[in-house]
Amino acid sequence: MKLSDITAPSQTEALTLVFELAHPPEKIWRALTIPELMAEWLLPSTGFKPEVDTAFTFQAPPQENWDGLVHCRLLAIHAPRLLRYSWCVGDLNTQVTFTLEPDGTGTRLVLDHAGFGRDQNRNFAGARHGWKAMGQKLADLLDEQD
Secondary structure, three states, X not given: OEEEEOOOOOOOOEEEEEEEEOOOHHHHHHHHHOHHHHHHHOOXXXXXXXXXXXXXXXXXXXXXXXXXXXXEEEEEEEOOOEEEEEEEEOOEEEEEEEEEEEEOOEEEEEEEEEOOOXXXXXXXXXXXXXXXXHHHHHHHHHHHOO
């Protein structure tokens, strides 16, 4: 896997990461939309269905002042090319978009996480760190399935 953070240095409201993966879009799509696979690299989910307007949650480890729940709603799905959902924690109300583009024998996976407020720099930095770590876990999961 090759990871590129193409977020503009002055940007604090949206981040864009590009993962170059040696797997076809259909295989990556399954990891993005099958709850058992999502739990392997992202977080365990409850209520996820690949249907627009489905409300679901992710469960992260609870922390001080946070129960670990990420409240989401599926906003767009175009298999196997685009997946977008809201990502809400407390006063953080953002959107995560995965775009899959075939690239030779692999796939270019673009992750956009947008909607951070100007006063949410800590959340923005945490998302950047977290998505990079989860992207590596996704690549590892895909490699294990070969």
